[in-house]
Amino acid sequence: MISVLLIVVGVLTYALRNRPNPYIGVRFGYTYLSKEAWRKANTFAGICVTILGLILLIVSLTLNISLSIFLAILMIALTILVVLSYKIAKETYEIEDLKTPTQVTKPLRIEGIKFYLIVQIVPIFLYLILTLILWDKIPSRVAIHFDVTGKPDYYSDKFIGAVVISIIAMCITPLLTFLNYIEPMITRFPAFGSKSFVFLTVLQFYIALATFLALLYNLNIVSGKVIVASGYAFIAILLGLIWFVSGR
Amino acid sequence: MRDEAVKKFRKEIRSGIYAYLVLKILESGSLHGYAIRKKIEEITEGKFVPSEGTLYDILKGLQKRGLVESFWVVDVRPRKCYRITESGKIVLKEIESEIETLREIIGRVGGL
Numbered sequence: 001m002i003s004v005l006l007i008v009v010g011v012l013t014y015a016l017r018n019r020p021n022p023y024i025g026v027r028f029g030y031t032y033l034s035k036e037a038w039r040k041a042n043t044f045a046g047i048c049v050t051i052l053g054l055i056l057l058i059v060s061l062t063l064n065i066s067l068s069i070f071l072a073i074l075m076i077a078l079t080i081l082v083v084l085s086y087k088i089a090k091e092t093y094e095i096e097d098l099k100t101p102t103q104v105t106k107p108l109r110i111e112g113i114k115f116y117l118i119v120q121i122v123p124i125f126l127y128l129i130l131t132l133i134l135w136d137k138i139p140s141r142v143a144i145h146f147d148v149t150g151k152p153d154y155y156s157d158k159f160i161g162a163v164v165i166s167i168i169a170m171c172i173t174p175l176l177t178f179l180n181y182i183e184p185m186i187t188r189f190p191a192f193g194s195k196s197f198v199f200l201t202v203l204q205f206y207i208a209l210a211t212f213l214a215l216l217y218n219l220n221i222v223s224g225k226v227i228v229a230s231g232y233a234f235i236a237i238l239l240g241l242i243w244f245v246s247g248r
Numbered sequence: 249m250r251d252e253a254v255k256k257f258r259k260e261i262r263s264g265i266y267a268y269l270v271l272k273i274l275e276s277g278s279l280h281g282y283a284i285r286k287k288i289e290e291i292t293e294g295k296f297v298p299s300e301g302t303l304y305d306i307l308k309g310l311q312k313r314g315l316v317e318s319f320w321v322v323d324v325r326p327r328k329c330y331r332i333t334e335s336g337k338i339v340l341k342e343i344e345s346e347i348e349t350l351r352e353i354i355g356r357v358g359g360l
Contacts, residue, residue, distance in 0.1 A: 029326075095304045097281060101282055103323040104323060105327060105329075107322075
């Protein structure tokens with residue numbers, strides 16, 4: 001199913017490679033600022049995603065690989081694809097930039113990230129301390145995913161679920177913040193102001209909240225309904241953040 | 249075959265000269281990539297002008313070696329400017345004395 005979806009996405013990305021659109025395609029700051037960067041990055045991504053989908057389809061039909069291995073291959077391939085597409089978009093934009101005379105310029109100050117990083121990392125430490133204190137009360141199997149009714153639909157071992165997955169989830173945003181700082185054009189909204197860092201920090205608060213709630217659920221302190229409510233809150237927060245960052 | 253050899257030889261000679269010219273130009277102040285290319289065109293009277301792709305590779309190489317660093321400015325969209333680093337200035341000084349020696353050698357070879 002995922003393989004077929006990849007093929008469809010790949011073909012559509014390739015078909016729409018000449019027209020920047022809000023629906024499908026790889027998008028970085030560079031691809032929004034240059035049609036040529038969009039075209040080259042999406043031509044590459046379209047072809048590669050289609051080939052990846054075909055390979056995964058053949059592999060899943062012929063070899064009996066587990067879902068986790070399938071997902072691992074998919075994640076690694078997609079990460080490589082994103083990095084290469086970014087490099088293509090960056091090179092195209094910068095070469096195009098060398099061809100264009102400059103008008104009156106003003107410096108672009110890139111915000112410092114120290115404050116944002118500290119604020120984002122604090123919940124990770126708080127979570128670790130809380131988990132350590134309550135370790136004996138956490139059940140050996142913990143719920144790590146919930147369906148739309150708030151009923152757990154995926155469980156994991158205590159250490160993996162309550163520590164590893166939670167910490168990884170809370171480390172993504174600080175990593176993105178750092179990445180956004182060293183490569184300000186990586187996102188749709190180049191990180192030249194503080195908006196994208198505010199966006200990521202608020203997002204981190206939500207991820208931390210969801211992680212804490214999952215822990216409290218496993219300790220029988222909160223119900224599944226609270227988890228569902230936090231899911232809806234996430235959608236609302238995300239839409240609000242997008243509105244805030246896009247400046248509309 | 250011969251054309252290919254000339255092309256390769258020319259590329260090898262020019263890339264070093266371009267890197268030197270970029271450092272020399274940036275020594276007197278930071279510039280946008282387009283302006284660097286224009287300056288090279290001006291200095292060489294249009295005889296040695298790198299293509300945008302070549303200049304991109306040269307700037308990338310110089311940045312990788314820590315001799316040049318880039319920073320963003322904006323006109324209608326974000327643009328990249330370049331400046332020489334302290335280690336770039338030191339390297340440039342060392343290269344300049346070598347360039348003098350090379351000039352002498354090439355002059356002597358011409359008289360052979």
